[in-house]
Amino acid sequence: MTDWTTVCSLEDLVPDTGVCALVEGKQVAVFRFGDGETVYAISNYDPFGKANVLSRGILGSVGERPVVASPLYKQHFDLSNGECLEDDAVTLEHFPVRIENGIVQVSSAA
Amino acid sequence: MSKKRIIVVGNGMVGHNFLATMAESEKASEFELITFSEEPRLAYDRVQLSKYFSGATAADLALTTESEYDDSGITYLKNEKVVEIDADNKTITTSTGRIEGYDKLVLATGSYPFVPPIPGKDQDHCLVYRTIEDLEAISASAEVSKTGVVVGGGLLGLEAANALKEAGLDTHVVEFAPRLMAVQLDEGGGNLLRHKIESLGVSVHTEKNTKEIVAGEECRYRMNFADGSHLETDMILFSAGIRPQDELARQFGIDVGERGGIVINDYCQTSEEDIYAIGECALWDSKIFGLVAPGYQMAKVTAAHITDTLVNLKTPELAFKGADMSTKLKLLGVDVASIGDAHGHTAGSQSFVFSDDIEEVYKRLIVSADGKKLLGAVLVGETESYGTLLQLMLNDMDIPGNPAALILPALGDEAPAGLGVTALPDTAQICSCYDVSKGDIASAVQGGCCTMGDIKGATKATTGCGGCAALTKQVMDSELAALGVEVNNDLCEHFAYTRAELADIVRVKGYGSFAEVLKGHGKGHGCEICKPTIGSILASYKNEYVLKDDLMPLQDTNDIFLGNMQKDGTYSVVPRVPGGEITPDKLIAIGEVAKEFDLYTKITGGQRIDLFGAQLHELPKIWEKLIAAGLETGHAYGKALRTVKSCVGSTWCRYGVLDSVSMAVALENRYKGLRAPHKIKFGVSGCTRECAEAQSKDIGVIATESGWNLYVCGNGGMRPRHADLFATDLDDETLIKYIDRVLMFYVRTADRLQRTSVWLENLEGGLDYLREVVVDNKLDICGELENDMTRVVGTYQCEWKTTVESPEKLKRFSHFINAAEEDNNLLYVRERGQRRPATDSERIELVELTTEKH
Numbered sequence: 001m002t003d004w005t006t007v008c009s010l011e012d013l014v015p016d017t018g019v020c021a022l023v024e025g026k027q028v029a030v031f032r033f034g035d036g037e038t039v040y041a042i043s044n045y046d047p048f049g050k051a052n053v054l055s056r057g058i059l060g061s062v063g064e065r066p067v068v069a070s071p072l073y074k075q076h077f078d079l080s081n082g083e084c085l086e087d088d089a090v091t092l093e094h095f096p097v098r099i100e101n102g103i104v105q106v107s108s109a110a
Numbered sequence: 111m112s113k114k115r116i117i118v119v120g121n122g123m124v125g126h127n128f129l130a131t132m133a134e135s136e137k138a139s140e141f142e143l144i145t146f147s148e149e150p151r152l153a154y155d156r157v158q159l160s161k162y163f164s165g166a167t168a169a170d171l172a173l174t175t176e177s178e179y180d181d182s183g184i185t186y187l188k189n190e191k192v193v194e195i196d197a198d199n200k201t202i203t204t205s206t207g208r209i210e211g212y213d214k215l216v217l218a219t220g221s222y223p224f225v226p227p228i229p230g231k232d233q234d235h236c237l238v239y240r241t242i243e244d245l246e247a248i249s250a251s252a253e254v255s256k257t258g259v260v261v262g263g264g265l266l267g268l269e270a271a272n273a274l275k276e277a278g279l280d281t282h283v284v285e286f287a288p289r290l291m292a293v294q295l296d297e298g299g300g301n302l303l304r305h306k307i308e309s310l311g312v313s314v315h316t317e318k319n320t321k322e323i324v325a326g327e328e329c330r331y332r333m334n335f336a337d338g339s340h341l342e343t344d345m346i347l348f349s350a351g352i353r354p355q356d357e358l359a360r361q362f363g364i365d366v367g368e369r370g371g372i373v374i375n376d377y378c379q380t381s382e383e384d385i386y387a388i389g390e391c392a393l394w395d396s397k398i399f400g401l402v403a404p405g406y407q408m409a410k411v412t413a414a415h416i417t418d419t420l421v422n423l424k425t426p427e428l429a430f431k432g433a434d435m436s437t438k439l440k441l442l443g444v445d446v447a448s449i450g451d452a453h454g455h456t457a458g459s460q461s462f463v464f465s466d467d468i469e470e471v472y473k474r475l476i477v478s479a480d481g482k483k484l485l486g487a488v489l490v491g492e493t494e495s496y497g498t499l500l501q502l503m504l505n506d507m508d509i510p511g512n513p514a515a516l517i518l519p520a521l522g523d524e525a526p527a528g529l530g531v532t533a534l535p536d537t538a539q540i541c542s543c544y545d546v547s548k549g550d551i552a553s554a555v556q557g558g559c560c561t562m563g564d565i566k567g568a569t570k571a572t573t574g575c576g577g578c579a580a581l582t583k584q585v586m587d588s589e590l591a592a593l594g595v596e597v598n599n600d601l602c603e604h605f606a607y608t609r610a611e612l613a614d615i616v617r618v619k620g621y622g623s624f625a626e627v628l629k630g631h632g633k634g635h636g637c638e639i640c641k642p643t644i645g646s647i648l649a650s651y652k653n654e655y656v657l658k659d660d661l662m663p664l665q666d667t668n669d670i671f672l673g674n675m676q677k678d679g680t681y682s683v684v685p686r687v688p689g690g691e692i693t694p695d696k697l698i699a700i701g702e703v704a705k706e707f708d709l710y711t712k713i714t715g716g717q718r719i720d721l722f723g724a725q726l727h728e729l730p731k732i733w734e735k736l737i738a739a740g741l742e743t744g745h746a747y748g749k750a751l752r753t754v755k756s757c758v759g760s761t762w763c764r765y766g767v768l769d770s771v772s773m774a775v776a777l778e779n780r781y782k783g784l785r786a787p788h789k790i791k792f793g794v795s796g797c798t799r800e801c802a803e804a805q806s807k808d809i810g811v812i813a814t815e816s817g818w819n820l821y822v823c824g825n826g827g828m829r830p831r832h833a834d835l836f837a838t839d840l841d842d843e844t845l846i847k848y849i850d851r852v853l854m855f856y857v858r859t860a861d862r863l864q865r866t867s868v869w870l871e872n873l874e875g876g877l878d879y880l881r882e883v884v885v886d887n888k889l890d891i892c893g894e895l896e897n898d899m900t901r902v903v904g905t906y907q908c909e910w911k912t913t914v915e916s917p918e919k920l921k922r923f924s925h926f927i928n929a930a931e932e933d934n935n936l937l938y939v940r941e942r943g944q945r946r947p948a949t950d951s952e953r954i955e956l957v958e959l960t961t962e963k964h
Contacts (some may be wrong), residue, residue, distance in 0.1 A: 008927045016663035017670075019922070022929040030927075034635070045935075050950075051679035052925075052935050056670060058661065060637030062603070069638035071667035071675055 002096065004105040010037065014102065018068065020044045020055040024108040028095055029055035031079055032104075033066050040079035041095040041106045046070045054092075114420050117212040119147040119192045119204060119358065123159040123722075124389030124405035125218030126153030126173050131413040133182040140421045143184045144212075146204060147593050148191040149241060152176065157402055160269050162245045163276035165819045165838035167798060195362040197382045214384050214416050217359060217372060218409075221352035221390035221400070226261070229527030230323030235330060235345040239270040248347065252277035255344030259283075261320060262350035264291040268441040270349045271312055275442065282313045282341060284333070286350075289316060294437060294448035299488040303474040306444045306491065315341065330381070354391045354398055367393040376429040377415045378408050386412045394430060403431030403542040408547065432541075434504060438489075438496045447493040450503045451476050451486035459485055464517045466491075473517040475499075482508050484516075494757035497581035505538050531584045532592075539573035540585060541578045548585055555589040562586065563871040572786035579876060601862065602639040605632045609643055609787060609862040616647045617858070623648070623660045641665040643862045646749055649785035650857045651898065655912050657919055668747035671923070672909055673729055678936055678947045681729060682722040683709070684746035685731060686782060689756045689794070690717025699739030703732055711942045716753030716791065718744060723933060723945060727924040733910040743910040745783060749863075751790045754778035755803065759796030759813070760803050768813030773842070777811070782845065783906045784853065784899075787860040805833045808866040809849055815840070819844045822852055822880070825867035834870070834877050837885065847896065851884040 003026050005022040015035035021028045044052045048049035048074030057068040062085060067076040076085040082092035096107040116132065118125050129143055154171040162171065171443050178306075179186050187204070190321045193204035201211045223238040227229055235251045238244055252258065260267050274281045283290070289300030290307070319336035326332040329342040354371040358364075365373040365381035371393025378386045378394075388408035390400055397849030399405065411430045418426040438447035443901040454461050458479035465472050471491035477484055484502040489495070495516060502509060502516075509516065510533075536549035546569045554568040565586055566572055572579045599608045605613065609615075610629070621627050624644050628636060645664030650655060657672070658667055668674050673681030685700060700719055704711045707728055709721035724732055733743075747749065756774030760766030774794040784790070793804030794811045803826075804810030810821035810833045817839035824833025837848055860869040873879060882888040915921050925933045938945040948956055 006928060012921065012927065014659050014662055014922075019927040020925060022926045022931060026928075027933075049677065049679075051677065052933050053675070053679040056667065056675075057680075058641055058666065059635070060604075060641065061635035062637070062894040063634075065636065067637075071670075072677070072679075074638060 002107045002109055004098070004100075004107050007104040007106055010039075010099055010102050010104055013039070014064070016059050018055040018057065018059070021053045021106055023106050026093075026108055027052050028106050028108075029068070030097060030104060030106060031055070031059060031068060033059060033079065037099050038066075039097050039099060039104055040066065041097040042068075042077060042079060043092040043094075046071070046072055046075075047090055047092070048073050048075050051061065113142040114140060114213040114416075115142045115144070115211065116214050116216065116416065117210060117649040118143070118216045118218055118865075119236070120218040120355075120389075120391075121145045121147035121149070121153050121186065121188075121221055122218060122220045122389065123153055123156055123173065123402055124220070124409050125216070127210050127406050128216060128218060128388060128409035128413055129184055130174070130182075131178075131409055132416075132767065133184060133860070135413065135417060137417050137421050140417075142695065143182075144187075144210065145184060146187050146190050146192050146202075148189065148205075149191050149243070149244065152179065152186060152188070154242065158239070159239070159242075159245060160273045160276065161835075162242070163249075163273045165814065165835055168242050170835065183384045186864075186959065192358060195358060195364070195385070197362065197364070197385060200384060212384075213420065213611060214386065216412060217380070217387040217391055218387065218389050219355040219358065219391045221354050221398075223348060224351045225348045226320070226350055228320050228323060230331070231346075231348070233323065233331070236323065236348070237345065238348050239266065239273065245273070246724060248273065248345075249277065251345045252279055255330070256280060257282070257343045258345045258347060259333065259341060260349055262348065262878060263287070263314065263316065264293060264349070264351065265291060265437070265439070265441070266352070267349035268307070270347050271307075272442045274347065275310075275312060279345075281311070282315060282343065283307070283831065284318045284320065284341065285314070285316045286319055290314065291446070291448075294452055294488070295446070295490070296453055296474055296488050298463060298474060299446075299448075299452075299472050299490045302470060302490045303441075303444060306470060306535045307442050310442055310444075330619055352390060352398075352400055354393065356391055359387065359391075366964060367396060371398050376409075376411075376431065377426060378412045378430055379415070386415075388412050395432060397432070399433055399435070401433075401435060403545075404435075406543065407433055434500075436500055436503075438493050445489070445491060445493040447487070447489040447496045448502055449487040449489075449496070450484075452488045454486065456485050462514050464514075464519075466519075471519075475513055477513050477518055478510065481513060484509055484513070494580070497578060499532055501538055501581070505535055507533065508800075512679065531581070531588050534585075540581055541569070544570040544573065545569040546582075551582060551585045552589045555586055555593065558584070560590060560595065561872050562874075563868050566871060583874065591826075601643060602637055604628070604634045604636050604640050607631065609647075609864075610859045612644060612645060613647050613650070613858050617643070617651055621648070622652055622654075624664050625660065637904075638666070640863070642669070642749075645669075646785045646787065650902070653783070653785075653902050655907065656909060657913060666749075671726060671729065672743065672747055673915065674747050676722060676947070679933065680722070681724045681726070682720050682746070683724050683729070683732055683736075684714070684720050684744040685741035686744040687718040687753075688778035688779070688782075689754055689771050691756075691771055691775060696739055696741060699736065699741065703735050706735075707732055708945060714746075714753075717755050718753060723938070723947075725925065725936070726922075727932070728925050730914050730920050734914050737908070737911055742782075742908040744911075749776070749786055749788050751781040751784045751786070751792070754781075754792035754794060755807070756794040757796050757801035758797075759794075763796060765799060766796035766813070767815055768796055768818070770794045770811075770813060772803065773811060773818070773845075774802075777809075777846075777849070780903055781849075781853065783909075784857075784902050786853070786857050788865045790853070790866070806830065807833060809833075809852070811845065817841055820845060820848055822872040822877075823866040824866055829867070831867040831871075836877070836881065848884055850899040851892055851895045852880070854893075854898045855880070855883060857898075858895075864931075 005023045013032035018031040029044040031040045044054050057071045066079045082094040084090035191205040192202050201207050258279035259282045260271045263283045271283050290303050321334045326342040330344040333341045356366045356372045359372040372387035374392045389405035414428040415426045436449040439443040454476045459476050462475040474488040476486035487499045537547045542591050571582045600606045641664040704721050712720050714720050733771040754777045756770045759770030790808045792809045793802040793807040795802040795804045796813050806824045806826040812819045819838045820836045821833035822836045825831045937948040939948050
């Protein structure tokens with residue numbers, strides 16, 4: 001059974017921005033992609049800049065892939081699977097995320 | 111092997127060019143370079159002398175600096191004239207008695223102004239126009255004169271007349287010949303030039319032979335002419351031609367021509383093989399070359415010859431083969447050009463004339479007897495076709511179609527006739543100042559250059575007189591096309607437009623959100639390129655709160671939390687300190703905040719204070735305190751106006767001419783919050799000592815006795831660029847009006863992340879065009895530009911004040927949305943009494959220490 005941690009209400013997530021949530025000791029970047037109910041969760045740690053900042057990056061698309069650009073050195077990470085588009089060797093942890101009654105929840109089970 | 115000693119006599123434009131060529135060459139280390147100058151300063155730009163009267167200083171005109179010479183290892187002796195040459199022992203002696211030996215001696219002594227032997231010519235206020243000292247004397251004389259006469263209506267004479275006019279004198283030109291610029295222009299061209307110059311308020315008197323200069327009745331002097339007429343004037347400037355400065359050669363047995371000039375061969379060697387002569391003092395094939403480009407060519411030939419014979423020990427290949435004396439220039443604001451055989455002296459030549467009295471344009475083409483080749487041309491009033499015509503002549507190309515089409519104006523949408531640059535041979539010289547050929551530009555393009563800025567950097571083309579700018583761009587574009595480089599200026603995969611085009615779209619359609627622009631003109635979801643770009647454009651025009659819900663997702667790393675993100679994810683905080691002026695109370699408030707939050711504190715280059723290491727949750731608390739102390743956001747995080755640096759100015763400084771601090775504070779408060787394609791910095795200096803370093807800023811303002819001088823598009827940083835003098839002697843109101851227009855034109859037309867310096871370099875038409883837009887209102891948009899700026903100024907808000915007053919917005923300012931903890935990844939060490947982020951190796955030690963303790 002999956003343990004869900006509550007992040008915030010969907011309303012608290014400004015469309016096309018992210019926040020950082022503490023999920024069982026892990027820093028998780030949670031993004032609302034567009035103004036609907038599409039949400040993603042990946043690790044908040046930028047392995048290139050070595051800082052916990054990815055939730056503060058700009059969201060966008062590369063081709064069909066939803067991405068966040070690191071606010072430090074602008075590498076792109078695929079929101080759906082954590083893959084780094086510039087470096088095949090780097091993939092971030094990504095997490096299950098859901099919206100229950102207007103509440104955004106993340107599970108630490110990667 | 112010891113270094114070969116090269117002595118250069120004279121440090122004018124050509125002497126300097128020779129030294130620079132030697133110092134930059136691959137073999138520079140083989141040579142010891144020494145130069146003597148009888149003038150008190152190193153080489154300066156004599157071609158631009160008249161700019162001295164529109165506000166340029168000796169430093170602006172300088173071609174080099176002493177530290178540049180020091181760095182290049184060039185020894186220079188100023189105020190020291192070479193008075194003796196001993197060709198047998200290969201030594202020279204100077205005015206101070208110094209004796210130096212040489213391996214090769216280069217005479218670059220230039221020329222001196224010819225003053226006709228008129229009785230009375232040696233009185234006070236009878237001056238010449240050649241050196242900066244002459245200009246100072248002219249300036250001083252102009253102070254106590256109302257009327258000025260230039261004797262000589264040639265190219266230099268008209269330059270000098272411009273100087274007198276700039277100095278505010280009632281100006282006359284007296285010419286012996288029946289027309290102005292008799293050497294370069296035919297009768298029709300000369301007449302139109304005269305007409306245009308007279309309509310600018312300069313009186314022209316031709317066919318006047320001055321007999322004597324005597325005391326005047328209404329003015330200081332009266333000039334009596336051979337035809338019985340006279341002219342009264344307070345000062346006289348002789349500009350009746352130049353004479354080669356060949357005194358030294360003449361005295362010490364080096365061959366000179368009958369009418370002066372040091373005789374040289376094709377390698378610029380004089381009758382002594384180890385002595386060269388270059389520039390205006392040299393006589394090649396019985397000809398003196400009074401222009402700078404042939405002088406530079408001689409410098410190049412001489413440098414090659416010396417290097418080849420002394421070091422490479424091979425037969426020199428480069429030779430001087432004469433030079434084309436075609437010229438294109440602006441005299442008293444009138445465009446004038448002369449190409450090749452302008453008078454049609456060639457046997458059997460025919461000519462075509464186009465004359466338009468209404469538009470005041472005169473053009474004459476001289477073509478060969480068979481009508482196929484161009485031999486020469488005269489252009490007055492409009493010189494756009496100069497580059498095309500010059501290339502046709504220089505490369506001996508066939509005239510495409512009917513020759514008349516080359517000078518007839520384009521009618522309707524028809525493109526003006528001419529030749530495509532593709533027709534030019536690779537050897538065609540495009541830039542004569544730096545001898546850049548079409549082939550040089552082509553290889554620069556092949557090497558990756560694709561903007562005018564790149565081409566300038568790689569080849570120096572257009573950086574001399576600038577006359578070849580249009581042609582250089584055409585060559586670059588055609589080479590790019592030939593390479594199959596489709597110049598893709600698309601902003602990113604989501605928008606097939608440039609930033610400038612998007613700015614137009616947003617402005618014309620009145621868009622207020624990214625979603626509208628994306629829906630109408632883009633695709634996909636956007637990205638970290640287009641979102642901040644459009645966010646910035648929206649801010650430039652609408653100037654709404656940048657953290658408004660639909661604008662916030664567009665903001666780049668720094669803007670989105672209104673702070674500068676540092677390497678560890680914390681932020682730095684910079685309050686605005688307008689003009690660098692701050693009260694002790696505000697200084698204390700900043701100090702108290704820094705102390706309370708343990709912020710690393712550093713003074714910035716822009717005269718303010720940067721506080722580092724603030725975590726997200728601390729930012730609002732810090733700003734609450736700063737705002738309570740009367741401080742505002744400094745926009746250090748934005749592509750926006752940063753600082754207006756100033757010196758203390760006339761309020762305290764013994765030398766200050768105007769109140770630079772008050773102006774700086776006013777400018778900073780006016781433009782604060784203006785979002786732009788890149789950051790913008792200003793400087794305001796209270797006098798020409800320039801302590802605020804305004805000439806290294808995007809906008810520089812320098813006080814003079816008669817108002818503000820405005821400089822634009824300078825830059826420090828990675829690629830320094832001296833700002834260009836844009837306008838002089840402005841009052842406060844005009845100064846601000848011009849700055850409004852320049853900045854808004856930049857906002858409209860620049861590329862993403864393009865500083866003003868690069869913007870100007872890539873702006874077609876350059877500084878002149880910018881002046882036409884901003885001063886002459888050529889595009890008829892000055893009203894719009896001012897309105898756009900007025901709106902920005904009127905809607906200013908301190909973003910941090912708005913933010914700390916909004917509980918909704920403050921929710922984002924914590925590391926975790928769902929917990930009160932801080933980021934556990936932050937580690938600091940203390941250094942010189944403050945903290946800084948731990949380095950990777952320090953982190954390992956620190957973490958081990960902490961783990962051991964537990």
